[in-house]
Amino acid sequence: MIATSTTEASPERLEFFPTPRNIESAFERVRELPDRVELKERIADMDAEHIAASLQSAEGQAELIELLTSQQDTFREAGVDFRPEELQSTVALVGATLKDEQDYDMLIRQAEGIETTAAEVQEASEQQPGIFRRALNAVGGFAKHHPIVTSLLVAGLVATAAIGSVALAAHLAGGWSALMTKVGLAAEGAALGEVGGAMDVMEPVAEGLSGAGAHAVEGGASFMSP
Amino acid sequence: MINTLFLTDQEHVLFDALPAKLKEGWQVESETQVFNDTPRHAYVRLSLLTINDPKILAFIERAQATTSIDDLAALILDTDLSGVSERAIAKLFFALGPAPLAKIVPVMLAAAKKDRSLEEVAAVTTVRHTVLSSLKHSSQIA
Numbered sequence: 001m002i003a004t005s006t007t008e009a010s011p012e013r014l015e016f017f018p019t020p021r022n023i024e025s026a027f028e029r030v031r032e033l034p035d036r037v038e039l040k041e042r043i044a045d046m047d048a049e050h051i052a053a054s055l056q057s058a059e060g061q062a063e064l065i066e067l068l069t070s071q072q073d074t075f076r077e078a079g080v081d082f083r084p085e086e087l088q089s090t091v092a093l094v095g096a097t098l099k100d101e102q103d104y105d106m107l108i109r110q111a112e113g114i115e116t117t118a119a120e121v122q123e124a125s126e127q128q129p130g131i132f133r134r135a136l137n138a139v140g141g142f143a144k145h146h147p148i149v150t151s152l153l154v155a156g157l158v159a160t161a162a163i164g165s166v167a168l169a170a171h172l173a174g175g176w177s178a179l180m181t182k183v184g185l186a187a188e189g190a191a192l193g194e195v196g197g198a199m200d201v202m203e204p205v206a207e208g209l210s211g212a213g214a215h216a217v218e219g220g221a222s223f224m225s226p
Numbered sequence: 227m228i229n230t231l232f233l234t235d236q237e238h239v240l241f242d243a244l245p246a247k248l249k250e251g252w253q254v255e256s257e258t259q260v261f262n263d264t265p266r267h268a269y270v271r272l273s274l275l276t277i278n279d280p281k282i283l284a285f286i287e288r289a290q291a292t293t294s295i296d297d298l299a300a301l302i303l304d305t306d307l308s309g310v311s312e313r314a315i316a317k318l319f320f321a322l323g324p325a326p327l328a329k330i331v332p333v334m335l336a337a338a339k340k341d342r343s344l345e346e347v348a349a350v351t352t353v354r355h356t357v358l359s360s361l362k363h364s365s366q367i368a
Contacts, residue, residue: 019273089367090266096363097270104320104360108313134228135352139319140312142346148330149350153315154302156322157282160272161289168290175295182299201325204265205272 016075016082018091020052020098023064029078030071039071055095056102065091111136151183155199159206169207176203228348232257232355234328240335252344257351259358261365263325270364275321279314281307319353320360327354 016022027043030036046054054060068075069084111133142149158179162169172179176199185199230253233241238254277283285305292298307315319327327350334347 093270093367096367099363100361101274108316132356135349136312136316138349139353140315150307152326153318154305158289160275161286163273165290179295179299183302201263201268205269
């Protein structure tokens with residue numbers, strides 16, 4: 001069995017962040033509740049793929065927000081808490097990031113020589129795919145062993161792992177700076193040749209995003225491919 | 227081979243300070259794209275990251291099983307990414323966002339002693355340029 005980070009998540013009530021997988025997980029919890037026939041019918045076909053598509057359109061976002069807020073009590077009963085007043089902005093950010101990710105994926109596929117449509121190409125970037133392909137080849141060659149680049153990428157993975165693990169986020173709380181110091185990515189006092197503060201933006205993420213509107217979420221990050 | 231570096235004005239100054247012989251044959255394009263990253267943006271990108279690379283999944287499982295900062299630091303320093311696909315690394319660069327890459331470019335430029343070093347800078351700046359160009363939609367969200 002392939003490991004996922006989601007198994008470490010605490011069963012306690014956790015704040016909900018509206019990624020496709022988390023919304024799908026919330027719907028699955030609702031389906032386990034008794035009754036709620038009308039709501040269950042409404043979400044019957046809403047899997048992560050459908051939700052991801054919805055999140056990328058204004059109409060789809062409005063529908064999801066209306067669904068979640070109008071049924072907030074039911075979702076809370078299912079262990080899914082969220083702040084309705086923040087839902088619109090977080091849904092908008094998730095939807096926009098999904099579009100960005102789709103554009104980037106298209107560029108990766110182009111770089112890999114996988115056929116893409118002309119519309120996709122025009123939509124994603126005016127950059128020549130050949131340049132990105134050569135850059136990816138070069139990065140793929142040296143990033144695996146380059147100490148700074150490797151540390152950055154692996155530290156990023158730790159932040160990702162913390163999203164999927166309440167336990168890891170808890171023991172990283174207050175410790176991210178110390179961790180970055182130990183791996184040569186310190187924000188303060190970086191030695192010559194070190195990359196000071198490169199991962200500053202990840203500190204609140206790794207430590208549970210306290211005060212930034214979200215915390216580690218049961219069900220965690222979407223590590224597994226569909 | 228890549229022969230173009232996408233550099234910010236500040237990075238361009240560092241490039242200009244390199245020996246003339248080292249700079250021969252390299253073209254510099256201005257990196258004018260700006261993305262104001264925030265923890266919320268980073269959180270969303272990392273949350274949406276889909277990983278199916280066995281080595282990375284194993285690393286995540288080991289990271290989650292650590293119980294101290296020292297153990298985590300040792301795990302990071304002991305981990306290399308050999309065997310991880312270019313696709314997985316490319317996706318991780320997107321999840322990291324442009325800010326960490328912007329931090330490493332000056333360090334790499336300052337340490338550049340040979341053509342190979344500039345090839346690495348060119349690769350990193352091209353990846354950063356591509357990531358920046360892909361962040362059109364989320365850059366509109368505060």
